[in-house]
Amino acid sequence: MATSLLRIFHAAFQNVEIRLLQAFGLHPPPGPALAIPGCHHPLQGSQGSDMTEPSGLSSLLGGVFLMAAPKHRQSLERRHKRQRHPDKLIKPKENLFPCPECGSMMQEGFLCINCYQRIKYETDIIRQKIKETETDGLASTAETVVRYADETITESDKSKRVIEMARKKPHWFTKDMYDEHWKTS
């Protein structure tokens, strides 16, 4: 205990002595803690003695623009307050309900994606058939009606363009899925 204290005091007094000697110019000054030697080309130095190359830190960072950087680390509390604020969490959706057709969950104000994929597949087939009937890619002026293999067309549809489908009607494609109810409402 006593020896360690003595050692510390000895080191401190030595430090004070050196500083005092430095103040009176009797001791060489200490060098920089992180000294970076400048790159001197021996050939260049011998040829042009009047051209003085920048040496040290300024030559290393020549032309580099230094940006501002954070001086201190943010505490965990501050970081968590910013990152885990209740406003930044994903909010649970309250407007979900099962689709009346297929039963998968759908959002209010949106289409059921399960039903839409099924209808889109059928729509694309019908669209492809319509494209085949059109000569030279010119659009027809007649109204279109789709007839499946197990169906008969009514009297009112005879003036329209009939798209014949070779296969049977899908079981989900019921009669009220024809776009007729918009006329009454």
Place this chain on the structure above:
Amino acid sequence: MRLSLMLLITHGKRQRKLGGGKPQRLNILRRVVTGLVRHERIESTYAQCDEAKFYAERLIDYAKLGNTNAGAMRIADYWITEKDLIPKLFETLAPRFAEHDGRYCRLYRLPVTTQNTRDMAVLEYKGNPYPSLRPIPKNHPNSIANILVEGLRQDYEKKMEIDMKDQPAA
């Protein structure tokens, strides 16, 4: 220009921006309206569908004036870029909506999923030959739950009738 409460709140900035300027916006809208006239049901982003719906409905209003009207033909010539669709507009779509006023289009939003990350929508003219996207809700009179509830209701009505007959006598 649409006059509405929303217009008052938003200081006249009702339209959303499409593309990078006025000509590009009109080109996008003309492309969507032309596709709608050809296919009668299209899928595009919600912003484009919502903006084009207004113009598609006004186009039908002009088409109702007839193909002899010079103004209507000029409007149709501007908005339909593929010219084989102009007879279809005047001879098919205009008679279809002859007895109707205003709302000729339907707009449905598609849900945003991991596959479909853009906000998409479906725009269609009414009376198209495709299966309906929103069928009418159906009653199921033959399902077991509905049969039981119907029987319970009939029993309850019978019981109430007997009670009403008994009360005056007592």
